[in-house]
Amino acid sequence: MSGGYRGLFYGISLLPLLAGTVYALAYSLGLAGIGAPAFTTGYWALVLQSPETWISLLLSLAIALAVVITAVPVALLLVLNYSEVLENPVIRYLLFLPVSVPPLIAAFMGTEWLGAGGMTARAALVATGGVMPSLINNYWHAGIFITLTFMSIPFLTILLWQYSRAEKLSGLAELATSLGATRRQILFRVAIPVLLNRALPQIGLMFVFLFGAYEVPLLLGMQSPRMISVLIAHKFSKFDLADIPHAYALTVLYALVVSIIAWLVSRTNREAA
């Protein structure tokens, strides 16, 4: 009975994505599109041999990883060390307000605060008299990293705070204390593993989301190398029709990477079990 409804769900949520990816694959193999030249692996060969592809993928993975590695400890610190403070609704509202900011505006704030004439540079000038280098269009992609980290910390803090309550962390800590655990042991052997284990699927999703970030690198990144979403969108929006098959090949590559990560994430999800 519910098999039909499940089919309906898959039909609406998966079919368009699948159809789009199949079309992208066909286009990138020369089987679809305007003036399709008949089957060729030439586009794929070009895309796979181009350093631009791999640099862009690696850059996106590296930025996503760096943001996760920075934001998770900060959120853990806030939730584990300041849980009473987070009970205060005003503090929580202030801390959580940035979660409701879309990437477009976060990127806008990035340009206004991290640029050479931005607010941070002005404050640095007042405080130290030194001129701060621009953090946007920056070789190390500092502006993108900082903005994405700022966006991720509040989200992770809410998430971990909710999980710490759902998992009754304070009760677990009490139990561990009565069994003779030290503060350090409670932190590293109870609290952090419990929270991370519970939050792993969400952190994995956040990683995929950061991997495909678009608005922030679009506004704050350099022309080259670009993060993968920006690279793909750029190839699609150029007027050169010869670039379209490459864009489709990159799209298939992106979908492949995301599917692998999503599959790994769904395996770690014990809620669904």
Next chain:
Amino acid sequence: MRKYGVPVFIAVVLILPFLYLPALSVAGTWKYPFLLPASWSPEHWERLFGAHQGFVPVVIHSVLLSGSVALLTTGTGFFLGRLLSGDAGHRQIQAVGYLTYAFSPVIYAYCLQFFFLKTGMSGTVPGVIIVQFLLFFPFSVIYFISHWGRNMKALEELCFTLGASRRDAWILALLPVSAPAIRTAFFQIFVFSWFDFGLTRVIGQGRVSTLSLTVWQYLAEADPHIAAAGSCLLLLPPAILMLINEKNIRFKP
């Protein structure tokens, strides 16, 4: 007091940029390296709402578009979530949901662009509504699957035990009990749609204008003051939403 130091500091650092937006929107000249503007002026807001810009229609248009997407997606999610709540395949359903949830919207839009062009829906409001519905639909279904859990089933059975008809059970018990969840999902999806940039940009082809796209346009024209005024309006609904029910909210990471 010491306990408050770090969280307050982090909260202030995270929020400071956002106090800056309203300030920027009413700043006159604000040259480097000054930390405060030399003068204040409402001119950017006046420019934003100036009749020739046609800004008010864009706001109304955005509200209607996001409202339609939220209504459609919440409605289908609510009923399909109920039908799927007893389903054994939760794991796969969730995995599919995760996949679309984390998929880059702009790439998703490019993936589907061909079909929208073929059906003539590209560059139309219904096209944008449909593409947003497709991307937010899994979230809505998964949200309501967890809503229609064991408690709701028990409630429904209780109604029948007490002699209620199907209609009574829905009107007097199931819908009222579900109201807060429906409200949360509606606002949540409204905000997803309200913020959307990539889908509308690609499928709308510049012919469907929303507040997000207008703000982007001002940014591209390097007009930060007026972009800041637009951003303030863009941030209004989610800030209110957060105030109403901060606990039940799941934003995109």
